[in-house]
Amino acid sequence: MSADATAAERRRGVAGLNAVAKLVAALLIALPLVVTIDPVSAAVALVLELPLLLAAGLGWRRFWVRTTPLWLAAPAAAVTIALYGQRSGEEVFSWLFVHVSEGSLVLGLATLLRVLAIGLPAVVLFVTVDPTDLADGLAQILRLPARFVIGGLAGMRMLGLLADDWRALSLARRARGVADAGRIRRAAGMAFALFVLAIRRGSSLATAMEARAFGAPTPRTWARASRLAPADLLLMAAGLAISVTALGVALAVGAFHPIFGPA
Incomplete structure (x- = not known):
């Protein structure tokens, strides 16, 4: 996808x-949902999240590419819980260490829905987040320490160099004839070299930032102002409404099952 297309996606709908x-909004959706492990609240949250996902401003292809790990992890977690989870109710199937019961099947279904209900909005909302915009907001709106925010932003910007460094190390080792055998040993050696290179680059970056007074105790100025608009407040209210409604429905039908409650 081109840079122009990506920028256009960031300006559409919730992405902007x-x-x-x-x-x-992602935290307001996720945090209340982790206190219970019932399928009702997760299913309600998923249904209520559909308008948010549709308004996220992502193309369908990018949506499926970005959320593929969730669609793979959720069924895998559900199957694991169903096969090896806590037994309750009537036993459905049993073989060696595998004991499938009605309770473990319900727990597996709840796990599947909960992974999707928590993961989908988090992934979709953060796909179009620019690291610099996030740093501006954390420092100006949430009032986090500027030194911490700028250091984190610098570290995130350096992550993109790791792939280039790995490729350069691979080519250099192959040119010296030390990359023809022993894949595990070669990968371990390259990982250690990449680790040392990252430490050296981080030290140089920290020294350069200190020399430019990034760590000064005086109040900082910012090139771009970051403020919350009415649409931003509406998004956060929607996130809170989704979780509150999901928990309310689970309580109303008697399906609420706190994770720290009695077995």
Whole structure:
């Protein structure tokens, strides 16, 4: 996908909102849902999240590419819980260490829905977040220490260099004739070399930032102002409404099952 197409996606729908609003909305959806492990609240949350996912401003191809790990991890977790989870109710199937019961099947279904209900909005909301916009919002809106925020931003910007460094190390070792055998040993050696290179680059970057007064105790100024608009508040309210409604429905039908409650 071209840079122009990616920038256009970031300006559409929810993608064009403040990065802090997306972060808060994702947390408001996720945190209340992790206190219970019932399928009702997760299913309700998934249904209510559909308008948010459709308004995220992502193309269908990019949506499926980005969320593929979730669609693979959720069924895998559900099957594992169903086969090896806590037994309750009538036993359905048993073989060696595998004991499938009605309770473990319900727990597996709840796990499947919960992974999707928590993971989908988090992935979709953060796909279009620019690291610089997020750093501006964290420092100006949430009032996090500027030194911490700028250091984190610098580290995130350096992550993109790791793939280039790995490729350069691979080519250099192959040119010296030390990359023809022993894949595991070669990968371990390259990983250690990449680790040392990252430490050296981080030290140089820290020294350069200190020399430019990035760590000064005086109040900082920012090139771009980051403020919450009414649409950002609406997004956060929607995230809170989704989780509250999901928990309310689970309580109303008697399906609420706190994770720290009695077995």
